[in-house]
Amino acid sequence: MTQFQFQQIGVVHSCYKQKFGIPRQPGLVKQASASIELLPPFNRLDTLDGLEGFSHIWVHFIFHQCINDNWKAKIRPPRLGGKKKMGIFATRATHRPNPLGLSVVELLSIRQEDGRVFIDIAGADLLDQTPVVDIKPYLPYADAITDAQGGFAPERTELKPVFFSELALSQLNDYKETYQRDLKPLIEQVIGQDPRPSHMTQQQGRTHANTLWNADVKWVAENGQFHVLYIDYPFGD
Amino acid sequence: MTQFQFQQIGVVHSCYKQKFGIPRQPGLVKQASASIELLPPFNRLDTLDGLEGFSHIWVHFIFHQCINDNWKAKIRPPRLGGKKKMGIFATRATHRPNPLGLSVVELLSIRQEDGRVFIDIAGADLLDQTPVVDIKPYLPYADAITDAQGGFAPERTELKPVFFSELALSQLNDYKETYQRDLKPLIEQVIGQDPRPSHMTQQQGRTHANTLWNADVKWVAENGQFHVLYIDYPFGD
Numbered sequence: 001m002t003q004f005q006f007q008q009i010g011v012v013h014s015c016y017k018q019k020f021g022i023p024r025q026p027g028l029v030k031q032a033s034a035s036i037e038l039l040p041p042f043n044r045l046d047t048l049d050g051l052e053g054f055s056h057i058w059v060h061f062i063f064h065q066c067i068n069d070n071w072k073a074k075i076r077p078p079r080l081g082g083k084k085k086m087g088i089f090a091t092r093a094t095h096r097p098n099p100l101g102l103s104v105v106e107l108l109s110i111r112q113e114d115g116r117v118f119i120d121i122a123g124a125d126l127l128d129q130t131p132v133v134d135i136k137p138y139l140p141y142a143d144a145i146t147d148a149q150g151g152f153a154p155e156r157t158e159l160k161p162v163f164f165s166e167l168a169l170s171q172l173n174d175y176k177e178t179y180q181r182d183l184k185p186l187i188e189q190v191i192g193q194d195p196r197p198s199h200m201t202q203q204q205g206r207t208h209a210n211t212l213w214n215a216d217v218k219w220v221a222e223n224g225q226f227h228v229l230y231i232d233y234p235f236g237d
Numbered sequence: 238m239t240q241f242q243f244q245q246i247g248v249v250h251s252c253y254k255q256k257f258g259i260p261r262q263p264g265l266v267k268q269a270s271a272s273i274e275l276l277p278p279f280n281r282l283d284t285l286d287g288l289e290g291f292s293h294i295w296v297h298f299i300f301h302q303c304i305n306d307n308w309k310a311k312i313r314p315p316r317l318g319g320k321k322k323m324g325i326f327a328t329r330a331t332h333r334p335n336p337l338g339l340s341v342v343e344l345l346s347i348r349q350e351d352g353r354v355f356i357d358i359a360g361a362d363l364l365d366q367t368p369v370v371d372i373k374p375y376l377p378y379a380d381a382i383t384d385a386q387g388g389f390a391p392e393r394t395e396l397k398p399v400f401f402s403e404l405a406l407s408q409l410n411d412y413k414e415t416y417q418r419d420l421k422p423l424i425e426q427v428i429g430q431d432p433r434p435s436h437m438t439q440q441q442g443r444t445h446a447n448t449l450w451n452a453d454v455k456w457v458a459e460n461g462q463f464h465v466l467y468i469d470y471p472f473g474d
Contacts, residue, residue: 001244001245001276002244002245002368003242003243004242004243004244004336004368004370005243006240006242006243006337007238007239007240007241007334007335008238008239008240008241009335025376025378025379042334046310046324047324047326048324049322049323049327050328050388050389051324051326051327051388052388053387053389054387054388055382055384055385055386056382056385058339060297060337060339062241067241073281073283074283085286087283087285087287088284089284089285089288089371089373090285090286090287090288090290090291091287091373091374092373096371097244097246097279097371098244098370100297100370100371102295102297102339104379104380104382131241133335134326134333134334134337135326136326136328136329137327137328137329137388137390138382138385138387139329139387139390140382140383140385141262141387141390141391141392141393142262143341143382143385144380144381144382144383144385145292145293145341145375145377145381146377146381146383147292148291148292148293148377149291149292149293149377150291150375150376150377150378151287151288151289151290151291151374152287153374153376153378154377154378155378156378156379
């Protein structure tokens with residue numbers, strides 16, 4: 001079997017410290033700001049000349065937590081509630097013959113700091129520390145196919161409302177003052193998409209946790225509603 | 238530097254037998270029909286279950302004629318007439334740090350023949366024998382960003398008219414009877430996009446040749462018009 005060698009050209013820095021809670025497609029959570037850092041010998045601003053004119057970019061990345069996992073011919077996409085199996089190439093599942101991911105993200109800015117080169121992006125569905133193997137401009141005339149048919153995933157998932165306890169709200173205020181970062185819209189979008197695997201969606205009262213940046217957000221699902229209980233911070237790092 | 242191993246999952250069979258003449262983006266030449274053959278152990282219909290509901294698919298492939306070439310930080314995109322340099326990651330050029338290509342193509346059908354599994358596609362910009370490393374469904378709600386800004390390549394290239402000699406027209410008729418394949422629209426689109434590299438566009442009267450399937454198409458550019466002289470067939474193979 002023919003093999004190809006790919007080298008890492010960059011690394012993702014993002015709010016998503018764990019797989020659980022990452023939106024299943026990019027762009028769903030507009031609040032997710034992240035950056036791609038170009039690694040040597042690619043850490044040169046000139047490799048990005050002209051990219052600033054594009055509003056969106058493609059990121060080719062590695063599902064680095066799935067590299068040595070076995071692939072299966074069929075998997076259960078979360079979009080189908082875990083009830084139906086689909087062929088692996090009919091999905092964007094992470095356990096693929098080649099653990100290659102593809103995301104279109106919004107390009108915010110390109111900056112250099114202490115010799116390090118960063119591309120700031122929004123709408124990312126990328127795990128922190130994800131290896132990047134290529135970056136390409138999004139070409140609307142070729143890539144935006146407005147009449148495309150979307151098979152079993154024709155539409156965006158609707159966000160459900162998320163409620164916050166008094167404690168959570170006051171913690172969010174304190175967090176914002178401390179870190180100059182408003183977590184609330186990010187939490188609303190990450191939890192509002194219902195990140196639970198399908199086998200958990202019938203369970204009541206179980207406390208879930210999502211780590212976003214250095215905050216661990218504790219929440220429960222009750223009667224189809226999501227309630228944030230409290231936030232543990234600083235967490236990890 | 239971190240390296241990743243990718244294995245080939247399929248191979249492209251296409252009308253494009255050489256790099257010259259391949260559209261610079263997929264979808265430009267709707268006539269280009271091609272197929273992806275899944276290679277063992279991936280040559281299983283069940284890996285594609287559910288894909289038939291999608292009108293378009295992403296093909297991740299290898300620029301196999303550029304694998305050992307060196308990358309440059311800046312290149313001259315053909316869209317800018319060879320006059321201006323852009324950063325390699327601001328283009329989709331083939332000479333990249335990782336020779337990874339990305340094309341969205343129309344999905345026509347999925348078929349099995351003598352134990353071989355084929356995905357028939359249209360609108361492909363893929364060289365014959367291109368190695369494929371992944372196939373994913375095109376998700377309109379995530380991938381079709383209608384308000385994206387396209388930098389220095391905001392629009393599709395307009396096709397120019399292509400004229401045929403009497404000899405070429407009669408050869409096209411004969412070719413069609415022999416091979417049940419109408420080459421004319423494909424030729425009009427391949428040549429009508431002006432496939433010449435920018436340093437050649439000022440040259441008059443030079444005979445160019447494009448191999449499409451098993452036909453070698455000879456043509457000239459004169460006063461901004463394209464004239465097909467004759468067709469050499471069967472050619473190659």
